[in-house]
Amino acid sequence: xxxxxxxxxxxxxxxxxxxxxxxxxxxxxxxxxxxxxxxxxxxxxxxxxxxxxxxxxxxxxxxxxxxxxxxxxxxxxxxxxxxxxxxxxxxxxxxxxxxxxxxxxxxxxxxxxxxxxxxxxxxxxxxxxxxxxxxxxxxxxxxxxxxxxxxxxxxxxxxxxxxxxxxxxxxxxxxxxxxxxxxxxxxxxxxxxxxxxxxxxxxxxxxxxxx
Ligand code: FES
Numbered sequence: 705x706x707x708x709x710x711x712x713x714x715x716x717x718x719x720x721x722x723x724x725x726x727x728x729x730x731x732x733x734x735x736x737x738x739x740x741x742x743x744x745x746x747x748x749x750x751x752x753x754x755x756x757x758x759x760x761x762x763x764x765x766x767x768x769x770x771x772x773x774x775x776x777x778x779x780x781x782x783x784x785x786x787x788x789x790x791x792x793x794x795x796x797x798x799x800x801x802x803x804x805x806x807x808x809x810x811x812x813x814x815x816x817x818x819x820x821x822x823x824x825x826x827x828x829x830x831x832x833x834x835x836x837x838x839x840x841x842x843x844x845x846x847x848x849x850x851x852x853x854x855x856x857x858x859x860x861x862x863x864x865x866x867x868x869x870x871x872x873x874x875x876x877x878x879x880x881x882x883x884x885x886x887x888x889x890x891x892x893x894x895x896x897x898x899x900x901x902x903x904x905x906x907x908x909x910x911x912x913x914x915x
Contacts (some may be wrong), residue, residue: 707805708805709769712800713801717768717775718770720772720887722761722762722774723761723762723763724761725747730748730750730830731823731829732745732822735814735817736814737811737813738895739810740766740767741815742764742766743765743813744762744763744764744765745762745775746760746762746778746821748822749824750830752830756784756786757782757827758783760781762815762818767811769811770811771867774815774818776800777792777797777816777819778819780792780797790820794809794850795812806858807830809858813859837903841869841871843904844871844901847901847903848869848897851896853883865883866880866881867881867882867915868880868915875908876908878908879910880912880913881893894912898912
């Protein structure tokens, strides 16, 4: 079945804003989507006194939805200070585009992920902020908020599909999901969780059980 896109998605896909690279950017980041394997790079020029994003560009190796959401989030971030730019969400990006098909929501997550990582890198380089990749519940939840349940296009945390998160003394992560074992989206969710957990250098293993 053909996927139906809003007119705005098609417009931003055909004529994306802020495409390209920045010569000597103040920071950049490339992120990949565990859901589909596509990639996006975001480049930033930030005024170090005002912390305002004075230029932002992106290069996408993703689909139409990803190009459209990268186009809209770079529009939203341009001229904002970094604190305000960090507040842009994938849901907001999708709403600004008149919605995305549920199965394509992860493309918007990729766009926001790349923007936030570029900002993190800027803060690390210019403000000396540590990049926090410690294995704790708070950081695990942050990663799991990016895992979309494709049937409805909402993340597994908001949908309350995550019933338990534990980290034992050997750094094994234990998760319980309220998804039926014959759910057609279960494998996608599990695979994406496993890939997202790879972000934590100290993790020993991930065990996912169903309740
Ligand atoms: Fe990969 Fe959209 S399908 S970014």
